[in-house]
Amino acid sequence: MDEEKKVVPKGIATNVQCTKCGRLFQTNKENLKYQESFRDESGRSYLLSYVDCPNCGDRNFVQADNGDTISLLRDVKKDFSKLAAQKAKHMTISKKQLIRFEKERQHLSELRIKLIDKIDGSLLKEVSSDKEFEVRFNKCSRE
Numbered sequence: 437m438d439e440e441k442k443v444v445p446k447g448i449a450t451n452v453q454c455t456k457c458g459r460l461f462q463t464n465k466e467n468l469k470y471q472e473s474f475r476d477e478s479g480r481s482y483l484l485s486y487v488d489c490p491n492c493g494d495r496n497f498v499q500a501d502n503g504d505t506i507s508l509l510r511d512v513k514k515d516f517s518k519l520a521a522q523k524a525k526h527m528t529i530s531k532k533q534l535i536r537f538e539k540e541r542q543h544l545s546e547l548r549i550k551l552i553d554k555i556d557g558s559l560l561k562e563v564s565s566d567k568e569f570e571v572r573f574n575k576c577s578r579e
C-alpha cells in the first residue's frame with residue numbers, strides 16, 4: 437500500500453533531470469505538485485504539474501493540461517476501466533476497442549505536447565499563491 441502511494445500518475449516522467457543544475461532525481465507523490473491551477477493574462481486556465489529540484493530548488497514543469505486534455509483524459513480513464521472490467525470477467529476485448537483506446541491515448545499525449553509548446557516560456561499566474569512564474573518545461577515532458 438505504501439508503495440502504491442509513491443506512484444505518480446500515468447504520463448508523468450518518473451526520472452527528471454533538472455533543467456537548471458542538471459541533478460537527476462525522481463518524481464514521487466511527495467514532491468510532485470499535480471495539476472495545479474494557473475492562468476494566463478487573458479484568463480485562460482491551465483493545470484500544470486511540476487516538481488521542485490531537491491538540489492537547487494528550481495521549478496521543473498513536467499506536464500500541462502487544459503479543458504481539452506482533461507476531458508480526453510476522462511475518456512481514456514473510462515475506457516481503461518471498461519477494458520479492465522472486461523478482462524476481469526474473462527470477456528474478449530476486440531481489436532477495434534484496443535485500437536480506439538490506443539488512439540485516444542496517443543491523441544492525449546499529442547495535445548499535451550502541443551500545449552507545452554504553446555505555453556513554454558510564458559508568464560503564468562499560479563492561482564493558489566497568486567504568484568507569477570515564467571513557465572519552463574523540463575525536456576522529459578516532451579518524450
Ligand SMILES: [Zn+2]
Nearest residue numbers: 454457489492
Ligand atoms: Zn536543480
